Amino acid sequence: MIGIVGYGGYLPRLRLSRRAVVEANAWYAPGLLGKGRGTRALANWDEDSLTMAVAAARDLLGPADDRSRVRHVLLASTTLPFADRLNAGVACEALTLADDVQALDLGGSQRVALSAVAQALALVKAEGANTAACALVLAADSRQTRPASAQELDYGDGAAALLLGSQGVIAEYLGGCALTVDFVDHYRQAGEDIDYHWEERWVRDEGIGKLMPRAIGAALAQAGVAAAQIDHFIFPSSFQKMDQQLAKACGVRAEAVADALADSVGDTGAPHALLLLARVLQGAQPGQHVLVAQFGSGAQALVFRVTEAIAQFRPSVGVDGWLARGAEERNYTKFLSFKDQLRLERGMRGEQDRKTALSTAYRHKAAILGLVAGRCSVTGQVHFPPSRISYAQGKPLQDTQLPHKLADRQGTVLSWSAESLSFHRAPPHHYGQVDFDGGGRILMEFTDVAKGDIASGTRVEMHFRIKDLDELRGYTRYFWKAVPVRSTGTPTPKAGD
């Protein structure tokens, strides 16, 4: 049996109020006022598709040190930060995977995540039945949109992760279908930031309405499952009621249609089908059938049957957990600034060069990308970054440090401040010293925080984020930041609250 052995998701903390958006633009686009309901997920300035993919992977993999079963990493997105530098390779470093993993980036369509799952299933099948080897599919998007467009309201940012394997399968793969058709409902030429869309009515009728039933029908036939047997029907679309209409056209029961999270998250793009799948699986019962489909340059559908092992797996936070951690954001200009649609005055301090010495970065990649410290094997003291000589009062020890991972350890704030002097994209700039459980101390930045969130003694967890953007040379550098531990958070306010 091959299929899904784990799932995870990630949603950024910020949830932009759509009402704030439509009201800001009402002078120009009053026609959008009707869309001013609910929120959409908004990546912080220091999040991109890569950091969100890593967050989803960590949601799936949990804090376990041994990740050796992950043999393949497929990163699916249409908004990866690097066109030529393996983004999946950065994710592997952040996840401290061994370097003999096969990793690749996939893009090109909105259904790329499902294509990646199909490829991952093929890879797992090729590994043979008697192996723990798994293929990790990561999907993420953080799309740019034009101010006062419908997409600005419809889209959201997020990521999902799916682990495929043959041992401990929680949802067995039964069958699937992919159609490759150059139906251009929208496109984004290389080098451009923003999608260009054709008329919705044509896309509904001629595209989704004709191609999706073919793919879904073929997938069901291969799986040997009748449409009426589907318990969870996942088809993300920003078009209103499109999922319901498609389900009906395919003979799937109306109550099987999964909530597309349009009110709270929006359409996250490539990861959206897997994000909804991760949410569905968290509540699924053994024996249930799940159909997950996505549209883009053709159509793709996959059918799974939930197994008894479903109860054995839990993501660290889970999609519902991330949903609960949301914080409503009503600043439209913050959204525009984070999405590079509005250039705010930075002052002269913003002129500081952020050049990255790549040779330095390579020497220290385990520390910087993986947050791996050095633990002295004699004293147990944890040093970050690792060093040849360990601190030991009166008798420095040499070459005694062993790698010690900090990313999955929580910490406590020792001291902190928040300043408004330096250029920072989300002021005030919070940073301070964090003492890690089990030893180690780093003076580091805090992110996803508002005034009052940090105090001496605050418990924090680590998140992989953008450290700096070198706009002069077009380079993003990454490091880890501390985020307050939020067990449940506060529910996102409903639209109009």
Place this chain on the structure above:
Amino acid sequence: MAAGIKDKVAILGVGCSKFGERWDASPEDLMVEAYNEAMADAGIAPEQLDAAWFSTHMDDVGTGRGGTPMGIALRLPNIGVTRVENFCAGGSEAFRAAVYAVAAGACDIAIALGVEKLKDTGYGGLPVTTPGTLIPQWYPNAVAPANFAQLASAYQRRHGIDAALLKRAISRVSIKSHANGAKNPKAHLQKPITEEQCLKAPTIAEPLGLFDCCGVSDGAAAVIVTRPDIARAMGKRDLVTFKALQVSTSNGWEMHSNEWDGSYVHTARIAARRAYAEAGITNPRAQISMSEVHDCFSITELVTMEDLGLSAEGQAVRDVLDGVFDADGAVPCQIDGGLKCFGHPIGASGIRMLYEMVLQLQGRAGPRQLKNPTIGLTHNLGGQPSQNVCAISILGLEGA
């Protein structure tokens, strides 16, 4: 322990430019101001200088690197000029080198001069710097106020002190320095301030407001040192000699162990202990007449009072509010206004502290003159609380 430098080196002359936003002066001009005053005070000719040490911190603004800026600006007689840089403690390093050269007998007379031209950046606050190629890849793009502000959160936690009380105490630190600076014609900031102004000022780095931060100033200071016997032979009286000169540099303990609690400066305590031993001081609060400490931020001065043993652990808030460190208190601190109001031209600050000590010990401090001080302490801190260089000097009249 080594014999130390107690009474082996005397100060022959001191000089200090007017500190402030010196739009009129280039760093070379500031050097000339300090140098002229120091040379006149010493009563020597340039040919009598055997060696020079030059302190300046910033590479991108000011004079540029190396010893040549000082050699050329002052047209020194081709003596060796060595640039030293050790963050904000660079000034102390410059005179430490000069003092050591004289104590070793390698030089009869040596000069140390520090200068910083901070106001050619185009913005307020300290200039932005780049610390190598590795640190920017993981370390926060931190600024000095937030590095030092962290002392406040840790101090509060350690001593269970209410945030509002601590804020009042650090405000009092600044109010005192402004009152002192108002009597110093060379000070950058010469206006007294009120508690209300302090508490209502815009926040720079939680919990520090504008008045909790020292002046970012242009300025230069110089000191000329020699052996006491040479000074006496030149007819000098009321000789001020070094009783102790100690520097302590972090070795990573603060950052690479989990033992330091962030509420004090570890190196300051070590340097103070060594300096007191060298100078023979056993009860600092009773024996020290005055101090010039590195009050880059009000909270730094407050914790420094404990680091130096001038306040007992956890008692600095009380002592500050009781006026112990005011001009008329038991141990006046920053009688010249300190970094807060005299100003903080980084490379010059350590030497500026000596300048005030000499004026006070020789009774030449004018309206701010203290009554019969005998022993003074300077504390010059470079870096940030978690990793730094701390220089402490103790000075006194010969025989004190």
